[in-house]
Every structure is written in structure tokens, then in C-alpha cells.
Amino acid sequence: MPKRNFQLQITVLLIAFSLFITFVIAFIDHNKLKSRVIEEHKLRLTLAESTILTSLHTVDKAYHLFDDELANKMKKNSERWLAYYTENPNVDQWDMDALKEEFGMDVYIINDKNVIIRSSFKEDIGLDFQNCCVEFSKVLDKRRNGHIFADDGLDVQQKTGELKKFSYMPTPDHKYLLQLGYALDDEHIFNEFNVWKVIADLETSFDFLYKILIRNSEGYVLRDRIEAEMPADRLAVFQQTVDSGVTHEIDGTWNNKAAKYRYLPYKADEERGISTNRVVEIAYHENELNRQLSKYKNEFIIQLLVILTIALFISFIIFRWVAKPMHLAFHDSLTGLKNRAAFEEIVEERLKRKDHPFALMMIDLDNFKLVNDHLGHSEGDQLLIVTADTIQHCIGKDNIPARLGGDEFIVVFPQHKEQDITEISSLLIHQIRREIKGIIGSDHIDVTVSIGIAFSEEGDSLNTLYEKADIALYESKKRGKNQYQVYGENTRERYG
Template identity: 50%
Template sequence: MSKNFRFKLTVILIIFSLLLSLLIAVLDYKKMQKQIWIGQENKLLMAEEKIIGNLKTIDKVYEIFDYQIAEKMEQYSRELLAKYEENPNFASWDFEHLKTAYGMDIYILNAENKVTYSSFQPDIGRDFKLCCESFSKLLDTRREGSSFTHDGMDLQAVTGEIKKFSYMPTPDHMYLIELGMNLENEEIFKQFNFLDTINELTNEIEVIDQIQVYNSDGYVVGVKSDDGDKLRIDGQFYAIFKEVKESGQYREMIVNQPDGQLTYRFIPYQADEKRGFSTERVVAIVYNDHELRGVLSSYKNQFITQLLVILAAAVALSFIIARLVAKPIHLAFHDSLTGLKNRAAFEDELQKRLEREKSKVALMMIDLDNFKAVNDQLGHGEGDRLLQVVAKTIEEVIGSSNFAARVGGDEFLVILDSIHSKKIGEISEELLKRINEEISFYNTICEYRC
């Protein structure tokens, strides 16, 4: 059997096994990577559904008794309106006493939508035209009207406290009397507090860095601060916030940090029943890639280890397969004694060369005279050795570009491809000369014994 053939077969099997193993390993790694991404996305969807669901729950709960609160706020607003008609000088009003009597904060907004008087001192001087353009336009509409209006759950612009607000225009349309009721102290809010859900999700889910709920003007709901400006979304995020609020479609922004990426996902929220300005919100979930990178790094190391094991196994298996199948494959097209091609291989090769366009071939048949005498006088062992010597001689003379085969006991065929007739004659003469030289020893012995 040709060692060269087995070597080629082994190399081919190794390359095929390596490529197949690498392809399977890479596809498996990509599949695993996708599953990790899906797993993280599911966590985020769960957090999103939970916070949105909590917001919807509290909106529905407040909707149930919202009108009861609104009736009380309307009653107080009309009492304050009557007080204004009796005494339009707000400077003389005792706002602290009114707050104690009603259990609500009172705000007086002038025609410029600026808080001029209030029981809540930090809000005096707040200009809604500067901070909240869309809300300021709504305040203009309400001040020009004549009816009582109220919003759902909203937040105090400075402190971040969650409140319910109502509005009553004065008959001269110069002012808006606003009432603010703190909802955080209400038992129902404590039972359905979405801020607790936010803290719970942030602590439980490692990939989430922060969850914030913004009202229609971009203020963070539930975050308390002495500086109201710190509570409002700004910079590069405000444009996305505004787009999400207007389009009703979620958006994401990726921010690169020294220790990884932060993804800001902005999700629009609208209560099932819109009540005023405050039931339109945007939920922002900020999540990191720390866990994802850690898991991917771990799986990457496992992938490399598994790949090396698979590659080593593939190489070893290739050697084993090559040794098992090389010989039968080789013998299917080769003569087992001489190593030359057999009759099947010869017919196949001749057909291929004849089918080539404008291809010319020469056939040469070689037969050993008195070969039977060698077997009879010297034995089949010497006869086999003689055939091997002749086969080797034929291969050396015709060269690697031509084709030689053993098709019978002492019969050999040679295909010479596209060679001039003069060259064919030279090859024939060289073959006769070399073969006669190689078998002269056998001729001498046979002549002596015969």
C-alpha cells in the first residue's frame, strides 16, 4: 500500500474533521451567546412588565377613589374662590392656616404661570414657562376656562413627593388656584407603591443599575431633592425622552463607560384612563453588561477548552479512520503486488483523458516473455519480485505525468499523454533496455536450468 496515499488521506480527514469541529463549536457558541442575550432580555422585559403593571395597578386603584378626592378638592377650591372674591389680595392670606385646615398645599399661579404665593415656600417663584413648556400651555388653557380640573398622580416639582393636583381659575382669569394633596401618606399608596417595586427590582436583578419614572415634563417621580432642577432629565437623554413621549415607541441609548456599557431604555406609559396631564409618563431602565460579559467570558473559556478537546479528538480519530480505510480504498484502484494502478483505474483514467477536448493519448502494452518459466523454475516468490522490479522500472522511465497499470499476470499498460511520436519511440526503447537489464539475472538462471 502506498504510504503517500495514506498520508494524503490522513491529511484530508484531519482538515475535514477540524473544519467540521470548528464549525459545530462556533455555531454552538453563537447559539449559546444568543440564549444568554435572550435570558437578559427576558429579565428586562420582566422588570418592565412589573413596573408598568404596578403603575397601571396604582392608577386603577386611584381611579376608584380619585373622584371622591377630586370632589373634596373642588369643594375646597370653590371655598378659596369665594375667599378670593371677598379678598383678592393674596398677600393677606394665611396660607399656613389654610394648609392646616384643608390638609393640602395651596398654590397661586399668576398669568405668567409663575407661583407667586403658596403654603409650600420652596415652590414660590417657580416659573412653569421656563421649566415645563407643554404643561405651561395647559395651565394657560385652564386659567382661561371656568371649570374645575384635576390630574391624576403626579409629583411635587421641587421635593419629588407624589401628589394629586387640582386647578380652579379665578373669574377674572388672572390666577389659577392650585391644590396639592400628598398621596405618599395615604394607606392605599403604601399598599401599591411602585417606588418599592423599583427598589426591589434594582436590588434583585444584577443587570439593572437604575429604574426611574418621569412625568410628562421629564421630572423623576418619587425622588426627593432640595434642588428641583436635579430631578429633571437633561442633556443627551432629553431628546430621546421627548421622542418616546411623542411617538409612543420605546427607544434605547448605549453609553460607553470605563467598566463596560450602560444601556438606557426609555419606555412610554399611558394610563388606561387619561386623567389630566400626569397620567402620561416615561419609564427609564438603565442596565449594565457586567453579568453578560462575565457569563460570556466564562462560556468563552469553556468554549476554547471544549474546542481544543474536540480538535484533539478529531485529529486522533482521523488517524484511526485513515489507517482503517486507506488500505481498502487504495486496493480498490491499485495492484496489491506492484503498487501500480489496476485495470479499473486504467479504464477510468483512459476515459477521462479521451474526454478532454483535443486530447491525444498513446497506449503502450508491455508483456514479459517466458514469465511462466520464472514461476516454474524459481518459484512464485521470485516471480512476484520480478514483477515488482518491472513495475518500478516502468514508473521511473515514463515519469509522474504519465500513467502505468498492471492489468494481468505479466501484462502492463501505459498511457502517454500528448507526447510526440518520436518521444514515444525513445520511451519505448528506454523501457526495453532497462527492463532487459533488470531481468537479465532471471534469464540466465532459466537458461541454465532449462
């Protein structure tokens, strides 16, 4: 039994070590692969972001090259229109379609409430900037109360998403703003530097992209007829991006599918009002990323099982190599009991527990040499094996037997009282004598059993405690054998 227990302990230890090493190596490799996949996904997203922002900068720079000429044209038209206002300030009498035809641009009249009251672009009549565009409404107030012409950069027609350039001229009485709008979509420059074609190519090339939109600072989408309204949580994140100039991201849905919304701030190099401040909205998913991570996780599990199998096999081989030598280092090869080295280690460890006294029982077979001399060593070995088995059977599982050499055995009792140990001693003498008779029969060899018992005391060492048990054993031999003796009790003896 001790041998099997020791081998089991070695096996469990080797398996546990193999499991630990296997898991650590596989876990590190899996994390490296996982990190690489995540970084690749981030890199693709960063590439898409960089491409869009670069395209916007290119468009704005190209637009700036001819913007001054267009601004001058709009200023001249605004001055002519202002002259008409001087002649006839009753704006309700004006023919807006005729003005559009004359200027080659859409015309709008914005009152002191920042509402478009008249326009050649009928869809915008009634548009209230105080309700839809608070920050822009403040800009309009400032322009209406001023005295100079003002123009913006690239902007959006709210109802259609059409790209336009807008200009503003206040009337002398500060009652109105005369607004002009020039459509830019058909301009050659926007066909040469087409950011929306770049966006379409990105949406096609990167399968994780749902949609890329460009919004102005009020949330309106450039060139797409999409309402400015966003869910409250996304609108809050959008506004944080506008206010802070820092990229933000939020979870959401796209056509009832899980999505992430990423908001990138953009500001043109040449600012013209707030129209050149924009936000790029990227709606994307992580389905492919999650699929790859799930795939690699499954591969990790399979790899772990394969490596584990190999590690277990190697552990078994190592166990076969080292278990027996390691076992024999602390166990008697004949009986399987612990040997002297193991016994001394156990006693030294017990002596350190000063508040836990214990007992030693030394067992010796008298006249054992006669068995070897007359019956042979094989019979002697068989007698030792039977004696060891009998000791194990009688002392109980919580006590520790050992063979010190030859016919000398010893038992460590960690917690038993003296009465318990003396009862066990009597039982041992009877059982061992019976087993001996079964082996040597009625031959004229009288093999007897002598037992010495010693209890640990404060100040004891391995040598002193061993010597006490040895003295008690010697005393039991002097008194006739087949008996036990407790150290310190010269008259106390029991016969089997």
C-alpha cells in the first residue's frame, strides 16, 4: 500500500507539473495570437480612418484653390441684391425664382428669428435655425447684426444633403440676412477629388464597415439625404466629439445588428465659419474579429489537449524511470514499509511540534537469525514480509510503520494514548506469533517478539527518543521476550 501511494503521489505531481507547463505555454501563445488579431483589426480600422481624413483634407485644399473666386462672385451678387433691398425693402414682393435665375444661385431670406421666410429652394422655407442648429443660430445673429459680407466653406443643404457653399449679407436695418447658396456637386474639382468615391471603395474593401458618414457640426450628413436625428446616447457621444475634438466610440445597432459607432473630429486647415468643422461617423462591426477569436480559441483548446496528451505520455515515461528509484530512497525494498531515512525525517518533523507529543514503538524478532540459518533466506524474507503486513494491519492507518533494518521494525504513533498503544502491543505480539507459526511450523526454532515503547518529552531529540525506545526494548527482552515494555516503568509488563 505505501508503495502504491508513493507512486500515485509521484504520478499526480508529474501530471500537475505537465498541466501547469502545458497551460502556461499554450496560454502565452494563444494570447500572442489573440493580440495580433486584435491589432490587425485596429490597424485596418485606423487605415480606413486615415484614408477618409486624408481625402477630406485633400478636398478642402483643392476646394480652397477656387473658393476665393466663388466667394467674390457671391459677394458681388449679394451687393446687387442689397441694392434691390434699398430700393424695395418689402421682401414679400420679390420674385425669388427670378433672383435665382439672375444670380445663378439659390436665394434665401432669413429673418431676425433665424427662420427662412422666403427662398427659391421651396423645401427650406420655414426652416428654423434656432430649433435645429443652436450654435449656427448664434453665428447668424452675429452676422445679421454686423455690416459685412460673410461666406462659409463646404457645407450641406439640410433637406437633401447636397454640397453647397453659402454666403450671408446683412441688411442695413439688421432685419434680414440675404443668403446665397451655390451647388458644388457638379463642380469639376469634386469629381477629381471625390471623397465619397473613396468612402464607397472603403465600404467595399473592408467587410467590417457598415457605413461611413460625414456630418457637419450640427449633425447633418453631407451629400446623403439622412436626417440629423440620432438616438440620444449616440447624439451625446457625437456632441462630446464636437466639443472636445477627441475621438469617441459607442455600441449601438445597424439594421438590427450589433454595431460600434466611432466618431472622428475633423477640422479643415483653412477655417471658414463652423462649416469646416465636421465629424466622420464610422459604423462597423466586429463579426470577423469575433469569428477569428472564436476560431483561435477552439484551436487553443485543441492544441492544449494535444500538448496535454503528449505531456501526459512523457510524464508517464519519466514516472517509469524515476518512480522506483525515488520510492526506494525512502522505502524498504522487501516489505514496502518506510526505511530508516524516511523514519528519521518523520520523527524530526514531529519533534518540531513541541505541543504535540507522540510515541515510538520498537519491534524486534528474537532468534530471527536461526530462521535464516536453518530454513534459508527465502523463508526469512517471507517472515519479514508477513511481519510487516501484520504490523500495518494491527496499528491502524493513522500510524506510520518503518523497517530500520534486519528484523527491527518501528512505529510512529502521532496522537494515541498509552493505553491504546499497550493494547496494540498485545495484539501485535499475538498476531505476529500466529503468523510465525504458520510459516516455520513446528520446527525447533522459537521466534519471539519483543516491543519497546517510548513517549516524546520536551527536550527530546531523534537520538534520545530512539535510545529510550531501544532501552525499553532491551528491558522487554531481559524479562522473557514475547512482551512489551514502556520506557520508565521498570515493573510494567504484559505477556502475549
